[in-house]
Amino acid sequence: xxxxxxxxxxxxxxxxxxxxxxxxxxxxxxxxxxxxxxxxxxxxxxxxxxxxxxxxxxxxxxxxxxxxxxxxxxxxxxxxxxxxxxxxxxxxxxxxxxxxxxxxxxxxxxxxxxxxxxxxxxxxxxxxxxxxxxxxxxxxxxxxxxxxxxxxxxxxxxxxxxxxxxxxxxxxxxxxxxxxxxxxxxxxxxxxxxxxxxxxxxxxxxxxxxxxxxxxxxxxxxxxxxxxxxxxxxxxxxxxxxxxxxxxxxxxxxxxxxxxxxxxxxxxxxxxxxxxxxxxxxxxxxxxxxxxxxxxxxxxxxxxxxxxxxxxxxxxxxxxxxxxxxxxxxxxxxxxxxxxxxxxxxxxxxxxxxxxxxxxxxxxxxxxxxxxxxxxxxxxxxxxxxxxxxxxxxxxxxxxxx
Numbered sequence: 001x002x003x004x005x006x007x008x009x010x011x012x013x014x015x016x017x018x019x020x021x022x023x024x025x026x027x028x029x030x031x032x033x034x035x036x037x038x039x040x041x042x043x044x045x046x047x048x049x050x051x052x053x054x055x056x057x058x059x060x061x062x063x064x065x066x067x068x069x070x071x072x073x074x075x076x077x078x079x080x081x082x083x084x085x086x087x088x089x090x091x092x093x094x095x096x097x098x099x100x101x102x103x104x105x106x107x108x109x110x111x112x113x114x115x116x117x118x119x120x121x122x123x124x125x126x127x128x129x130x131x132x133x134x135x136x137x138x139x140x141x142x143x144x145x146x147x148x149x150x151x152x153x154x155x156x157x158x159x160x161x162x163x164x165x166x167x168x169x170x171x172x173x174x175x176x177x178x179x180x181x182x183x184x185x186x187x188x189x190x191x192x193x194x195x196x197x198x199x200x201x202x203x204x205x206x207x208x209x210x211x212x213x214x215x216x217x218x219x220x221x222x223x224x225x226x227x228x229x230x231x232x233x234x235x236x237x238x239x240x241x242x243x244x245x246x247x248x249x250x251x252x253x254x255x256x257x258x259x260x261x262x263x264x265x266x267x268x269x270x271x272x273x274x275x276x277x278x279x280x281x282x283x284x285x286x287x288x289x290x291x292x293x294x295x296x297x298x299x300x301x302x303x304x305x306x307x308x309x310x311x312x313x314x315x316x317x318x319x320x321x322x323x324x325x326x327x328x329x330x331x332x333x334x335x336x337x338x339x340x341x342x343x344x345x346x347x348x349x350x351x352x353x354x355x356x357x358x359x360x361x362x363x364x365x366x367x368x369x370x371x372x373x374x375x376x377x378x379x380x381x382x383x384x385x386x387x388x389x390x391x392x393x394x395x396x397x398x399x400x401x402x
Contacts, residue, residue, distance in 0.1 A: 019369070021353075021369050024357060024365075028363040038362075039363065039389050041363060041387075042365045042377070043382060044379065045241065046242060046297060046327070047383065049245060054282050054285045057282045057289075058278040058282035060281070068277065070277050071274060072265055072274050073100045073101060074099070074101025074102075074253070074274065075277070076096060078283055079096040082099050082287060085287050090225055094255055098256060098257070098261055100261050101252075101253050101275055101283075102253065102264075105237050108252045108254040109133070109136060111254065111268055112235045112254055112256070113137060115260055115263035115264045117142045119140075119141035121143070122142065122144075122145050122169040122170045123145065124165045125174050126157040128179070128370035131369055131370060159196065162198075166197070171203060173203055173206075174206050175205055177220075178214065178326040181365070181367070182321070182328070183323020183329065185217070186221070187218065191221055194223065198230060199229045204235065205223060205230075205233060205234050206235045209236055210238055211327075214243055214301060216298075216325065222234075224236055232257055235256040235260060239251060239252030242326070242327075245297065246282070249282055301381070303384070305329075307387055308329050308378065309329055317335035317398065327380050327381045328378065330367065330372075331375065332374055333349065333376055339401040339402065340402050341359060341400055341402075343355040349366035349374060349375060349376055352376065355397075356397050360394065361393065362394060365378075
């Protein structure tokens with residue numbers, strides 16, 4: 001009897017879910033190939049170039065022969081600069097042994113989860129969430145526990161909701177402020193109440209602060225800055241992709257208790273080793289150099305945000321909480337469900353996005369990709385012309401519904 005062959009693909013890999021937006025992305029790309037004037041409102045990266053001083057720092061490092069391996073956890077100069085930044089901007093006291101440099105914020109998030117999670121550990125994730133949070137937990141054998149946030153609470157988790165989700169198996173809570181996709185920002189008072197729950201239940205929190213420099217109302221507060229007890233339970237993840245328009249440089253960092261950082265560094269040493277050295281030196285310029293370009297980009301995003309949010313809230317059946325950070329709007333479009341357009345009946349956010357793209361050539365992302373049905377995400381990391389054009393086309397689409 002012939003021996004049964006072992007499956008080629010691992011169960012772990014098969015468990016990773018395909019992107020819910022793949023069909024929409026493929027449709028948008030095909031329409032663009034056909035020469036159709038598609039307006040893309042789905043971008044997750046700034047439409048600005050990397051600031052010149054940062055590019056030159058990366059180039060100069062190559063000219064200077066800084067092209068070899070570095071320590072797996074990153075160069076000392078960059079770690080020291082991040083320690084100084086945390087003290088200067090966030091009121092946080094750390095040392096270099098608390099810092100690890102990785103290939104972007106996503107890499108830092110994965111390393112942190114790998115260092116903390118055992119199979120069966122529960123991870124609390126509020127919705128809407130950034131798309132990679134659940135997949136990373138799943139591939140590591142953890143269990144995702146979702147908290148469905150409410151518009152009445154500005155799509156932010158409350159301490160009561162967090163407490164209710166905690167069980168003896170809870171290991172980790174994921175906090176994202178400012179949020180992708182909603183743009184919501186937690187206040188100091190809100191973070192203090194969440195910190196009390198985290199400390200009381202002796203769990204850890206990953207604080208994803210990648211958009212900290214892109215806040216338009218209020219100011220960024222790191223939950224780690226609210227006392228020694230919460231600080232030792234916090235893993236801060238940050239980077240330069242968004243605020244400095246460096247998505248392609250792939251450089252991020254995490255800050256945590258030295259034992260956690262050491263575990264992350266061991267993992268990284270056997271997976272990717274060190275991030276590209278040129279990217280590290282460019283990152284050093286970003287954190288230490290002039291912040292004028294960041295201020296310029298932030299001002300442009302703020303102006304675009306106002307036009308997009310005002311325009312969305314003027315549309316019939318659409319409501320959108322004003323985002324206080326990042327560069328996304330997350331309007332509720334559920335009032336269109338059950339309505340008919342030329343392409344068919346809108347049954348969910350995916351069909352809304354598909355029909356909008358097909359009929360009006362506007363590319364958006366369904367909220368179900370972020371765990372929140374009934375919403376879509378629009379990025380204002382695009383030109384004012386595109387924003388106004390998308391609003392006009394969206395109005396035409398909504399007017400055609402019957």
